[in-house]
Structures are given as structure tokens and as C-alpha cells.
Amino acid sequence: MSDVEWNKGREYVAITDHTPYYDWEMKLHRDDRVLFLSHYDQFWGYGKHVSSGRKAYFLKCLVHDPQLPPLSREQIKQAILQTHNAEYFDAYNNYWIHHLMLSDAPRTLAYKDAILTAARAGLLEGKIVLDIGCGSGILSAFCALAGAKHGEILYSEKD
Numbered sequence: 211m212s213d214v215e216w217n218k219g220r221e222y223v224a225i226t227d228h229t230p231y232y233d234w235e236m237k238l239h240r241d242d243r244v245l246f247l248s249h250y251d252q253f254w255g256y257g258k259h260v261s262s263g264r265k266a267y268f269l270k271c272l273v274h275d276p277q278l279p280p281l282s283r284e285q286i287k288q289a290i291l292q293t294h295n296a297e298y299f300d301a302y303n304n305y306w307i308h309h310l311m312l313s314d315a316p317r318t319l320a321y322k323d324a325i326l327t328a329a330r331a332g333l334l335e336g337k338i339v340l341d342i343g344c345g346s347g348i349l350s351a352f353c354a355l356a357g358a359k360h361g362e363i364l365y366s367e368k369d
């Protein structure tokens with residue numbers, strides 16, 4: 211998709227059907243035309259669905275410039291994968307979801323219990339923990355409380 215040049219007021223064509231995950235997202239059928247209006251960010255554009263007239267956000271990797279050679283099956287597969295990734299990571303791109311996870315006491319306390327059990331078995335003392343997909347960092351905080359030396363955190367750019 212990197213070959214696509216984005217020009218406001220130009221029409222692009224959907225490469226596949228797409229059922230929106232968000233209510234502000236554009237529903238697409240393969241070959242639908244989308245009038246590009248503006249960029250939201252690296253992944254999302256804002257445009258008008260030509261036949262319905264509805265304006266909405268759409269993932270830029272789901273449309274193609276009809277003046278370029280058509281995409282191969284593999285390129286379409288990659289674009290669909292990119293769509294799933296973008297929607298997945300956008301789901302964590304707000305405080306609300308992290309607050310919801312932290313407030314889910316059975317979930318959060320089960321992690322805390324597991325970490326304290328590991329600490330009682332001597333597995334954490336002086337160790338450096340790697341918290342992959344740390345979100346709020348709560349698991350690193352539990353590890354630090356349980357005696358870990360410190361936590362290295364890895365978070366997505368959307369967190």
C-alpha cells in the first residue's frame with residue numbers, strides 16, 4: 211500500500227469487504243469507491259463513501275488507487291492483517307480500557323496472587339522482569355512490590 215499517493219478529493223477503491231469494528235468506521239464492500247477527504251493519522255483516513263454518501267473513518271490499507279496495478283492476493287492478505295492489528299491496538303488507545311482492566315478485581319488480583327506466589331518461591335528477589343504489553347504497568351508494579359529489582363516495560367505505541 212505504500213505506493214498509494216493520497217490526494218484530497220480523489221477516489222480510491224476498496225480491496226475487500228470490511229465489517230466495521232467501531233461505529234465511526236466505514237463499512238466497505240470490495241470495489242466500493244471512497245472519496246478521500248483527509249488524513250487522521252498514519253493508519254486512518256477520513257472520507258465519503260461514494261454510493262451511500264456517508265462520511266466516516268476508514269483504514270487506508272483497505273483501499274487502493276485504481277490508477278495503480280491491482281494488488282496481489284498476498285498484498286490483500288497483508289492489508290487485512292494490518293487492519294486487524296490497527297483495530298486491535300486502537301482498542302487500547304484510551305484510559306478507559308486500562309481503567310476497566312485495573313478495576314476488574316478477579317483479573318487484577320489473580321495476577322497479583324500469582325506474582326506474590328512466585329515471590330514466595332524466591333523467583334523474583336533481585337530479578338529484572340520484562341513486562342511485555344505492559345499497558346498501565348500494573349504487573350511491573352506488583353513485581354517491584356514483591357521484590358523484583360526493577361521492571362523493563364514494553365508497550366505498544368498506542369498504549
Ligand SMILES: C[S@@+](CC[C@H](N)C(=O)[O-])C[C@H]1O[C@@H](n2cnc3c(N)ncnc32)[C@H](O)[C@@H]1O
Nearest residue numbers: 302311342343344345346348349364365366369
Ligand atoms: C490485555 S492488555 C494487558 C495490559 C496490562 N499488562 C495489564 O495487565 O493491565 C494487553 C496489552 O498488551 C499490549 N500489546 C499487545 N500486543 C503487543 C505487542 N505486540 N507489542 C507491544 N504491546 C502489545 C496491548 O496494547 C495492551 O496494552
